[in-house]
Amino acid sequence: MRRLFLLFVFALSAGGPFRTGATERGTTLVVATYNVCNLFDTINDPGIADEVPTPEAWQRKTERLGRTIGAMAPDVIALCEVENAGVLDALLGSPGLAGEGYRHIHYDSPDRRGIDVALLYRADRMRLTGAEPIRMATDYPTRDVLRAEFSVAGATRPLVVYAVHLPSRRGGYHRATRAREEMAARLDAHAAADSAAATVVLLGDFNENPSSRLVRRRLEGWRPLAAGAHGRGEGSYAWHDVWLMFDQIFVGRGTVAEEARVFLRQGMLTRTGRFEGYPDRELSDHLPVYTRILLR
Incomplete structure (x- = not known):
């Protein structure tokens, strides 16, 4: 397991997240995605297959997540595997996020486990102008896609963000693969309709790598910003001693954006035992991914 850790030696010494703000060319924002792994309440x-943590485990997880997200300092971040608005309220009141001006967007979805996607955003930098869940017409009950539109100071074009958590292989490989293909195609159609008038960002847990057949076939019009990091052996999720880049950020071909990076700090990986070097599951079994984009 040790070799998993070694891939991220550079990331640990790479410093803090990108700075944001107005420039002569436009406004820069940090956008991020994080699968927070079963953020359930107590x-x-x-009617749903939710997990029920102890109050102590719930408090530890919430506080650690708050500090992690706060250290990353995103302007907008997609969260995957969130149970309800109540856990988001608690997260925003935790150390690291309390008083930082974040608000959340969340809708309940038909997922059997009761996990949804959500967005956190900095209300002092971005004004929410519209939001909606997009129900995917599929026989595979899963998370809705969350669409949110923002007006950003210093930018003439609105920002449209799609928060995504495509089905995993848990419900059967072939059935889940078909559902991912169908949802990715519909996501592409929705986002393409926005792209003429807005800067569009797709982000979340796609349960696929940037080089996958699904990305090449269904999201070919979008630039996978995590492709470079994944090509160097980095990833957001570890499986059988291999790093997978399931947590991804896509932008339109004409959008100015940095390469996406995996966010890692001391204490986010398991230190000893069978899963040494894997993400610490008490926090999350995924690592967050972030980038900086330019809005004009």
């Missing part, structure tokens, strides 16, 4: 809800 209430057992009938």
